[in-house]
Amino acid sequence: MKERSKNPTTKMVAKERIGVLFLRAREAYHEHPDRSNRYVALALRIAMRQRVRMDREFRRQYCHHCFTFLVPGQNMRVRVHRSTVVVTCGICNKKMRYRVVRPHDRNN
Numbered sequence: 001m002k003e004r005s006k007n008p009t010t011k012m013v014a015k016e017r018i019g020v021l022f023l024r025a026r027e028a029y030h031e032h033p034d035r036s037n038r039y040v041a042l043a044l045r046i047a048m049r050q051r052v053r054m055d056r057e058f059r060r061q062y063c064h065h066c067f068t069f070l071v072p073g074q075n076m077r078v079r080v081h082r083s084t085v086v087v088t089c090g091i092c093n094k095k096m097r098y099r100v101v102r103p104h105d106r107n108n
């Protein structure tokens, strides 16, 4: 098993890397969708190893069941049901539900 650093900057670096990986996933999607999925897998591994919580903008960009990188209008479907956003993965057809929060406390 790889070492897990006690240095707090490691988590910062991990978050930064996750951000970069999602950026790359987005860029790669049009030409190499499978590469995007690979980037998601790498980002998840970094998050798990360094025990960092992924930011919400990233958590919502992949399927939580099959870990496919999700692109609106391409491989995902978004529906609003009452006050819940239901995202359906176009690959495994499973659903993820997100509660809609009030606009002024959006940062959790």
Ligand SMILES: [Zn+2]
Residues within 6 Å of the ligand: 063, 064, 065, 066, 067, 068, 089, 090, 091, 092, 093, 094
């Ligand atoms: Zn899926």
